[in-house]
Amino acid sequence: MTIQATLDRDITPAGEDYDLVRKTIERISLDYRAQPSLEEIAADLQVSPGRLQKTFSRWAGLTPKAFLQAVTLDHARRLLGHERLPLLDASYELGLSGPGRLHDLFVTHEAMSPGDFKTGGDGLEIQYGFHPCPFGTAVLLATSRGLCGLAFADPGGEAAALEDMARRWPGARLVQDQQATAGYVERIFSPQQWRADQPLRIVMIGTDFQVRVWEALLKIPLGQASTYHDVACAIGKPTAARAVGAAVGRNPISFVVPCHRALGKSGALTGYHWGITRKRAMLGWETGCAQSAAV
DNA sequence: ATCGGTATCCATC
DNA sequence: GATGGATACCGAT
Numbered sequence: 001m002t003i004q005a006t007l008d009r010d011i012t013p014a015g016e017d018y019d020l021v022r023k024t025i026e027r028i029s030l031d032y033r034a035q036p037s038l039e040e041i042a043a044d045l046q047v048s049p050g051r052l053q054k055t056f057s058r059w060a061g062l063t064p065k066a067f068l069q070a071v072t073l074d075h076a077r078r079l080l081g082h083e084r085l086p087l088l089d090a091s092y093e094l095g096l097s098g099p100g101r102l103h104d105l106f107v108t109h110e111a112m113s114p115g116d117f118k119t120g121g122d123g124l125e126i127q128y129g130f131h132p133c134p135f136g137t138a139v140l141l142a143t144s145r146g147l148c149g150l151a152f153a154d155p156g157g158e159a160a161a162l163e164d165m166a167r168r169w170p171g172a173r174l175v176q177d178q179q180a181t182a183g184y185v186e187r188i189f190s191p192q193q194w195r196a197d198q199p200l201r202i203v204m205i206g207t208d209f210q211v212r213v214w215e216a217l218l219k220i221p222l223g224q225a226s227t228y229h230d231v232a233c234a235i236g237k238p239t240a241a242r243a244v245g246a247a248v249g250r251n252p253i254s255f256v257v258p259c260h261r262a263l264g265k266s267g268a269l270t271g272y273h274w275g276i277t278r279k280r281a282m283l284g285w286e287t288g289c290a291q292s293a294a295v
Numbered sequence: 296a297t298c299g300g301t302a303t304c305c306a307t308c
Numbered sequence: 309g310a311t312g313g314a315t316a317c318c319g320a321t
Contacts, residue, residue, distance in 0.1 A: 209306060228315060242315045243305040249314045264315070271314025279314090 018132050020045060021059040024052065025134055028064065029281040032071045038064050059134060061191070061288030070284040077267030079225035079283065105188065107218060107256060108199040110145065111211040126172045128165075129181030130158055133189045134285060135255070135278050140181035141165055141174075146201030147184055149252045152274040168252055169205070188256060191289045202253055213247040220261045223290025225283065227265045249273055255282065 023045055028036065041064060042049040056064050069075060126148065128141045133152075139161045141149030149168070153161035166174055187193050187200060204211050216234045220226045226234075228248065229241040237243075244262075251259040254274060260282040264270040272279035 207306080232315095237305080239303080240305055242303080242313060243307095245314045246306070246312085259314085262314075266316090269314090273314075276314095 017055050017059065018134065020047065020052070020055055021134050022132070022136060024056050024064060025060070025067070025281045025285065026136075026277065028068050029071055029277045029284065032068055032280075035068065060285055062291055066291075067284050067288065070287040071280050073267060075287070076225065076263055076269060076283060079223070079261075079287075080227065080263065080267055105191075105194050105222070105256065106196045106199045107202055109202045109204050109215070109218070111215075112203060112205045113207065113211075124169075124172045126169060126174050127177040127180040128162065128174055129176060129178040130162075131178075131182060131185040133185055135281055136274075137161075138185055138189075139165060140184050142181055142184065143203060146203045147253060147256065148203040148205060150188075150254050150256055152254065152278060154275075165252070200256065202256060204257070205252065206247075206250065209243070210247045210250055213244055214251055214253075214257045214259075217248065217251070217257050217259055217262065220258055222258075223286050225261045225263050227263055228270075229265050231262060245270075261286075 024041060027041055027044065038049050038053060042052040045052065047055075053063060056067070060067055062070065124143060126141050126143055128139065128149075130153075131138050131140065135152055137153045137155070137158055139149070139151040139153060139158065140147065141151075149165045151161045151165050166172075184200075204214055206214065212235045213231060216231045217226075219234070227241075228245045229238075231248070232238055232240045232244045235244075248259045248262050249271065251257050254260070260272060260279045269276050269279050269283075
């Protein structure tokens with residue numbers, strides 16, 4: 001079956017709403033400089049302002065107007081405010097995303113070096129699937145041990161995104177299995193389902209340095225951001241900001257390992273493998289999560 | 296505020 | 309050892 005056929009066939013609960021939210025996020029993230037009004041956006045998407053407002057708020061946890069605010073450069077700078085404490089806090093030694101933050105996506109991970117992967121994972125089977133999510137089409141890859149890859153695709157770019165991922169594990173056997181990956185998407189993009197007692201299992205395959213960087217990213221709380229420089233400090237290599245940037249860019253499980261929470265020191269969103277617009281959208285979306293969690 | 300050039304460091308190949 | 313960044317910094321607009 002072709003990828004397109006899969007996408008056409010794939011049904012998710014509230015699929016239409018998902019699409020509406022995705023398009024709204026995209027429109028605002030792309031056009032935030034022009035400060036589009038609710039009415040304008042609603043007209044573009046051919047829905048009533050009321051419906052847009054309601055649907056969007058339910059998913060994103062904040063109104064389109066608030067999201068627009070949450071997406072500005074100014075806001076990104078503000079996210080940098082409290083990053084030092086959590087990164088340097090010894091209670092995060094376990095490498096978990098941390099106790100006591102019930103509203104964060106809770107993750108346990110195991111790491112595999114490329115060497116381990118080659119011997120231990122020879123002929124490893126990776127299941128993959130495509131699913132709509134607020135940031136476009138998500139491509140998920142999982143082994144029996146847990147999630148090992150998450151990528152994003154624009155419409156039409158699904159095959160390329162999968163290919164981009166597949167290159168990382170040339171030896172593995174890839175099998176499409178929508179059912180196997182469907183459960184992951186639902187959990188990952190529905191904050192209501194984040195539970196500390198049922199951690200999401202992920203497998204990080206990378207060099208020692210990369211894994212240390214990715215672990216550091218996992219310690220940045222939802223709704224906050226850190227800088228490449230500070231991540232470098234957190235792993236004990238204060239001068240390695242640039243190398244950190246390179247490692248962040250290789251993160252195979254985007255969003256779950258929150259590489260979008262790493263910014264330049266100025267607060268600029270310096271880069272993102274899946275597009276700066278997506279990075280901006282994720283930070284805005286998370287701001288909404290953080291706000292509703294605080295209530 | 297933004298832009299561009301430069302210094303420098305480190306992980307990779 | 310060579311290479312090249314999802315950097316940081318500084319100075320000019």
